[in-house]
Each structure stands twice: as structure tokens, then as C-alpha cells.
Amino acid sequence: MSATRSIVQFENVGLRYGTGAETLSDLTFALREGGFYFLTGPSGAGKTSLLKLLYMAQRPSRGLIRLFSEDIVTMPRDRLPGFRRRIGVVFQDFRLVRHLSAFDNIALPLRVAGVEEGDLATPVTEMLSWVGLGHRASARPATLSGGEQQRVAIARAVIARPELLIADEPTGNVDPDMAKRLIHLFDALNKLGTTVVVATHDVHLLTRIPRAEMLRLDRGQLADPTGALRHPPKGPEE
Ligand SMILES: Nc1ncnc2c1ncn2[C@@H]1O[C@H](COP(=O)(O)OP(=O)(O)OP(=O)(O)O)[C@@H](O)[C@H]1O
16 A cells, blocks of 8 residues: 555635535545544534535535545446445445344445355454444344434444545544544554544544644645644643
């Protein structure tokens, strides 16, 4: 793996919903393959909108976006699903499949990737236990708490070791100990080569990955438009 290859490139990207002012303006930056990035900024700054551009739920109103070295703005729609399979996403609202158990939600990406039924139990059970839900394998999402649903969503996003992991406020519903455990999971995945982008308000989370870089959005613009990304503040030693 090259240390300097870009996995994501934005050039003069703007996003406008409807006819209003631009929600995102003049975004120009690149994310290194294998990097760990925190996306921060006040509520309404445009973090979720930027992530939607990244996981191709939204097309920009202007500008160029390259993902895995391909232009995804003009990419034909029928190629998008294949591309999305290379990305793990933790949505702010979880988006679990309602009629499937926690086990089957987490198993989904492996099934899509063609893993044999007999080979699912070990990784899925391991993942369930890592996120503290070993005893909830057969529970449907509606019977899980918000924090438990969030943990299933995270397990589902990471289980197939995506090339790019995108997480929107992934620790918003869990206590500090669980947040630590979950960020450890992202850390481990990143060390295996996955590029990680986490949008968060949680300052404590930032201190957990000292090597991470920060993208700071303010009113739809990058606070460091030079592309000189900063490292997060150092946390207390434990
Ligand atoms: N689908 C949409 N249609 C119209 N406006 C939208 C849409 N989605 C987001 N917006 C607007 O775009 C702006 C940025 O929203 P966004 O959710 O991207 O911010 P955010 O930084 O993720 O906020 P938060 O931290 O509160 O989640 C807000 O003013 C929001 O109202």
C-alpha cells in the first residue's frame, strides 16, 4: 500500500439543497489511503452533508470528487452499488434492517460479499461480543436501545473490513467506556489499512487517536483551506 495515494479527492466542491445558499462551498482537500480523519465543526456546519457526498448518497452541485481514483460525480448510476460495497457506513440514524436480528444485520455485508453460511457464525459472534451484544444476537432492532442499535450499526459497518469507513457521530448514544471500546475498533481497522473518517462533536474521542488528522468545517467551508490538516489535542495519559 502506498503511503501517499489519495483515496478521496475533492476539488472546488459545492453542495446546494434546492434553491437556497450553498450548504458546502469550495471544498478542496484529499484524504490519504490508510489515514484516520476526524470531521469536526458546529452543529449545522455541513458534516453530515459532506459524508453523504463521500458515500454517494448525494451528488455535489459543482466540483469534482474522486473516490478510489475514479470520478464519482459523472459515474453512471448502475456502477454506484459496486462502489458502495467498498465502503462501510455508520449512519447517524443507524438504518438497521427492521425485520432482521442483530446477528443478521451484522452478517449482511458478509452475505453480500458471498461468504458461505457456515463461515458466518464465527466472525459475527466475535463482533457481537466485541460490541457487548453477545446476549442480544437474536434481538430485532425495535427491541434494542438506541446505544445498542448504534453498536449493531458499527459492527455491520466494520465486519467486512471495508477500504473506507465513514461514521457519523458513532458514539453519540453510548457511555464513555463503550465509546472507548468502539474507537478502539476503528483504530484496529485503520491499522489493518482501512481509511477512517469519523464525524464527531466528542472532544474526548479526538484525543484517543493522536495520529489522526482533523477536517474542520465551519458554515460549509473548511477551516484549513490550505489542506494543512491539524492533529487532535493530546488527551490525558492513562
Ligand atoms: N436534505 C436537506 N435538504 C435541505 N437542507 C438540508 C438537507 N440536509 C441538510 N440540510 C441543511 O444543511 C445544513 C448542514 O446540515 P448537516 O446535517 O450537513 O450539518 P451537520 O454539521 O452534520 O450538523 P449536526 O452536527 O447537527 O448533525 C443545515 O442547515 C441543514 O438544515
